[in-house]
Each structure stands twice: as C-alpha cells, then as structure tokens.
Amino acid sequence: xxxxxxxxxxxxxxxxxxxxxxxxxxxxxxxxxxxxxxxxxxxxxxxxxxxxxxxxxxxxxxxxxxxxxxxxxxxxxxxxxxxxxxxxxxxxxxxxxxxxxxxxxxxxxxxxxxxxxxxxxxxxxxxxxxxxxxxxxxxxxxxxxxxxxxxxxxxxxxxxxxxxxxxxxxxxxxxxxxxxxxxxxxxxxxxxxxxxxxxxxx
Amino acid sequence: xxxxxxxxxxxxxxxxxxxxxxxxxxxxxxxxxxxxxxxxxxxxxxxxxxxxxxxxxxxxxxxxxxxxxxxxxxxxxxxxxxxxxxxxxxxxxxxxxxxxxxxxxxxxxxxxxxxxxxxxxxxxxxxxxxxxxxxxxxxxxxxxxxxxxxxxxxxxxxxxxxxxxxxxxxxxxxxxxxxxxxxxxxxxxxxxxxxxxxxxxx
Numbered sequence: 121x122x123x124x125x126x127x128x129x130x131x132x133x134x135x136x137x138x139x140x141x142x143x144x145x146x147x148x149x150x151x152x153x154x155x156x157x158x159x160x161x162x163x164x165x166x167x168x169x170x171x172x173x174x175x176x177x178x179x180x181x182x183x184x185x186x187x188x189x190x191x192x193x194x195x196x197x198x199x200x201x202x203x204x205x206x207x208x209x210x211x212x213x214x215x216x217x218x219x220x221x222x223x224x225x226x227x228x229x230x231x232x233x234x235x236x237x238x239x240x241x242x243x244x245x246x247x248x249x250x251x252x253x254x255x256x257x258x259x260x261x262x263x264x265x266x267x268x269x270x271x272x273x274x275x276x277x278x279x280x281x282x283x284x285x286x287x288x289x290x291x292x293x294x295x296x297x298x299x300x301x302x303x304x305x306x307x308x309x310x311x312x313x314x315x316x317x318x319x320x321x322x
Numbered sequence: 323x324x325x326x327x328x329x330x331x332x333x334x335x336x337x338x339x340x341x342x343x344x345x346x347x348x349x350x351x352x353x354x355x356x357x358x359x360x361x362x363x364x365x366x367x368x369x370x371x372x373x374x375x376x377x378x379x380x381x382x383x384x385x386x387x388x389x390x391x392x393x394x395x396x397x398x399x400x401x402x403x404x405x406x407x408x409x410x411x412x413x414x415x416x417x418x419x420x421x422x423x424x425x426x427x428x429x430x431x432x433x434x435x436x437x438x439x440x441x442x443x444x445x446x447x448x449x450x451x452x453x454x455x456x457x458x459x460x461x462x463x464x465x466x467x468x469x470x471x472x473x474x475x476x477x478x479x480x481x482x483x484x485x486x487x488x489x490x491x492x493x494x495x496x497x498x499x500x501x502x503x504x505x506x507x508x509x510x511x512x513x514x515x516x517x518x519x520x521x522x523x524x
Binding site: 199200201203204205207208211212215218219222223227234235237238239241242245246248249250252253254255256257258259305309312313315316 | 401402403405406407409410413414417420421424425429436437439440441443444447448450451452454455456457458459460461507511514515517518
C-alpha cells in the first residue's frame with residue numbers, strides 16, 4: 121500500500137465522524153480551533169511529564185485536525201483562506217508539543233532534549249515551509265517521507281512508549297523527527313532546484 | 323520614511339559590497355551558505371553566553387544574507403529555486419539563534435527563556451509560513467510590522483545590549499519577538515481571510 125492510498129484509507133476511517141459533524145452543523149473552522157485546543161492540552165501534559173496521556177490527547181487533537189479539511193470538502197466550504205488557517209494551525213500544533221518538551225519536566229530530566237526538540241521544531245516547520253514557499257513560486261513540492269502524518273505518528277508513538285515503558289525513548293523519537301525533517305527539507309530543496317529552470321525575475 | 327524606502331536605502335548601502343562580490347565571480351548561493359555559516363558561529367557564541375560578539379557576528383551574517391539576493395539580481399541569476407533556498411536559509415538562520423539560546427548557558431541562567439525562545443522560534447517561522455502558504459494559494463501577503471528585518475534588528479540589539487549591559491534584556495527582547503511574531507502572523511491570517519472569497523477547490 122503506497123503513501124497515497126494509505127492517506128485515502130485514513131480519510132475513509134474519518135467519514136463517520138465527518139458525517140456526524142456535518143449533520144450537527146459544526147463549521148470546519150470550529151473543528152480546527154477545537155483540535156488546536158486539545159493539542160494545547162496535550163502540550164501541557166507533555167510539559168508536566170504525563171507523556172502517555174499526552175499521546176492520547178494528541179491523537180484526539182490530530183483526528184480533529186484531519187477532520188476539518190474533510191468536513192470543509194463535504195460541506196463544499198473549501199476556501200483558500202481556510203486552507204491557510206488549517207495549515208498554520210497544524211504547524212502551531214506541532215510546535216506546541218516541542219515547546220512543552222523544552223520548557224517542562226521532560227527536558228529538565230533529559231537535557232539532550234534542549235538540543236533535539238528545538239531542532240525538531242525547526243525541521244518540522246522547514247519541511248512544510250519549503251513546500252509552501254515552492255508552491256508560492258509555482259513549483260509543486262510533495263516529495264519526501266517525513267510529511268506531517270509521518271511526523272505525527274513518530275511523535276505520538278514516541279510519547280506513548282516513553283510514558284509507558286522508558287522515558288529515554290523520547291529523545292530517540294525526537295532525534296528521529298529532527299533528522300528525518302532535515303533530510304526531507306533538504307530533499308524538497310533539491311527537488312525544487314531540479315524542477316526550476318532559471319526563470320529571471322520569478 | 324516608510325518601510326519600503328527604508329529597505330531601499332538599506333539595499334543601496336549594500337551596493338559596494340555586491341559590486342565587489344560580483345566582480346570577484348562569487349555565486350549568490352555561495353554567499354547564502356557563507357551567511358548561514360557565520361550565523362551558525364553566532365549561535366555557538368549565543369550558546370556559550372558571549373552575547374555581544376554573537377550580535378556582531380549575527381550582523382555580519384545578516385548583511386551577507388541580504389547581499390545574496392542583490393547579487394543574484396545584479397548577475398541576472400535570479401531563479402525560483404534560488405529564492406526558495408534563500409528564504410529557507412533565512413528561516414534556518416533565525417532558528418539557529420533561538421536553538422543557541424535554548425540549549426546553552428543563557429537559558430540555564432534565565433529559565434524563562436525556555437518558554438520565550440521556542441515561542442519566538444515558532445512565531446518567527448509562522449510569520450514567514452503564513453505568507454508563503456498564502457502566496458501558494460494565490461494571495462499576496464506582505465502586511466504586518468514584524469517581518470524578517472524587524473525581527474533581526476530586535477534580535478541583534480537584544481543580544482548586544484544583554485551582552486554589554488544587563489543580561490535580563492535578552493528575555494525582554496525575545497518576549498517582544500514572540501509577541502510581535504504572533505501578532506503579525508495573526509494579522510496576516512486575518513488579511514488572508516479578508517482577501518479570499520470562498521474559492522471552492524482552491
């Protein structure tokens with residue numbers, strides 16, 4: 121099963137939730153804000169060191185983050201500004217978890233996270249930034265293995281395993297996030313370089 | 323003097339440097355990489371707590387970061403991929419300084435920076451991300467007071483004054499960066515919301 125059909129399967133799993141939301145008249149922007157609020161609570165749990173419950177809340181917030189786009193499509197309320205808001209909320213949600221790691225109990229106990237977590241925060245943003253910036257100059261840029269869904273899965277499993285089993289798993293997961301993000305951002309930059317001729321003034 | 327003519331004046335100050343670089347056959351990408359390398363050294367000085375010298379190096383790195391675009395224009399080597407690389411290097415350079423603050427001596431002495439610096443890192447990225455994402459869906463988005471030049475000035479003066487005078491200035495400067503960035507990102511999101519009609523499928 122390739123990446124695209126996996127995403128498609130994931131979307132179909134959301135269909136019942138999206139149908140319920142649509143029938144109850146909830147607007148996509150409200151789902152975006154609710155998803156971000158739950159992710160904020162997850163980051164507070166990360167901050168206090170309750171890593172397993174943080175993983176549970178983060179999963180819930182992420183499902184809502186995925187549902188808002190599907191809801192907008194179903195209600196035919198898709199808009200350019202909604203897409204920008206949705207993407208920005210996704211980035212902010214990712215960042216909140218790393219801020220919780222940096223500022224809280226977790227990095228105090230494992231100071232290596234003070235290097236890894238800001239690097240992962242920067243790398244995650246960079247992956248999405250390169251794509252957005254490339255699309256701004258007219259270059260499609262979806263390549264690379266470490267897009268948001270993959271980053272989110274590593275984050276959720278890293279938090280859950282660190283909470284349940286051994287907290288030293290978290291620096292490993294965050295290190296994978298940092299490294300994988302930088303590789304993907306570089307891969308995308310390389311893709312942009314190969315896709316673009318010299319277009320004076322562009 | 324408004325913001326645009328200030329930028330224009332700044333660009334004219336760079337003209338002699340750009341002329342020297344052009345005559346010596348240096349390529350714009352090499353200037354980008356050199357600027358980023360100097361900014362990396364600045365972030366190492368931030369990490370070790372040498373804030374004044376960090377400010378000096380960061381100024382130098384930033385001049386080179388501004389010179390690469392001007393050099394590309396002069397050599398008529400502007401390209402879409404060069405623009406994406408240049409912007410991404412700018413973001414990475416901003417992030418490096420915050421990583422130096424978080425991981426190093428500075429935040430160890432003033433732990434409030436463990437909240438403020440990742441927030442400023444996230445906010446700075448968000449300001450640029452919202453603009454890039456908006457341009458990707460066809461909406462121009464240059465509004466807001468806290469674009470890169472302003473952020474850089476606050477960072478450089480904050481580091482220099484904290485190094486020369488009182489280190490408690492740094493959390494104030496980073497707090498201004500975090501707050502100003504979030505206000506600007508929100509301003510840009512609002513601008514995108516007002517600029518876009520509902521464009522189904524966009």
